[in-house]
């Protein structure tokens with residue numbers, strides 16, 4: 001994978017709605033992606049609740065996914081994940097841009113998300129996409145021995 005030039009395969013990236021049938025592949029990626037992964041039930045609840053659930057595919061293979069809730073003029077990125085073997089090739093950026101585009105199309109004024117400050121790859125991705133820190137939620141996340149804060153970040157969409 002590392003030897004493939006980016007422009008040979010990145011244009012083949014396709015986004016589509018997540019379906020119930022995608023949940024096993026999503027869960028596999030989730031478990032590979034996070035120390036404290038979401039359960040299968042959470043993904044099924046997100047689908048039932050009507051959240052914006054999208055998967056990214058390369059050659060019909062799931063390489064990432066994102067989950068967004070939109071309402072009252074605000075969009076919240078609830079999950080964003082790229083399978084480990086496909087990282088550092090611009091897919092996270094493309095996936096987040098897709099969620100931003102969907103938020104704008106839904107007339108959201110601002111997009112928010114929470115991130116662990118220790119998650120440098122994600123923090124740098126969000127900074128590179130123009131998100132700015134607007135707060136901290138103390139002890140928001142489960143962690144190995146105690147709790148970890150969440151950094152709250154915002155992107156103004158239609159300001």
Ligand SMILES: CC(C)(COP(=O)(O)OP(=O)(O)OC[C@H]1O[C@@H](n2cnc3c(N)ncnc32)[C@H](O)[C@@H]1OP(=O)(O)O)[C@@H](O)C(=O)NCCC(=O)NCCS
Nearest residue numbers: 033080081082087088089090091092093115121122124125
């Ligand atoms: C965060 C995540 C989605 C990034 O996906 P990705 O496809 O690797 O990201 P990209 O290749 O699009 O990188 C875009 C930018 O993010 C930053 N970035 C990504 N990975 C990085 C890393 N390992 N170290 C430092 N910066 C990184 C860089 O600024 C990069 O821009 P550059 O390529 O011009 O330097 C991915 O690491 C992931 O799925 N992690 C596990 C799940 C997770 O933590 N999700 C976020 C929850 S808040």
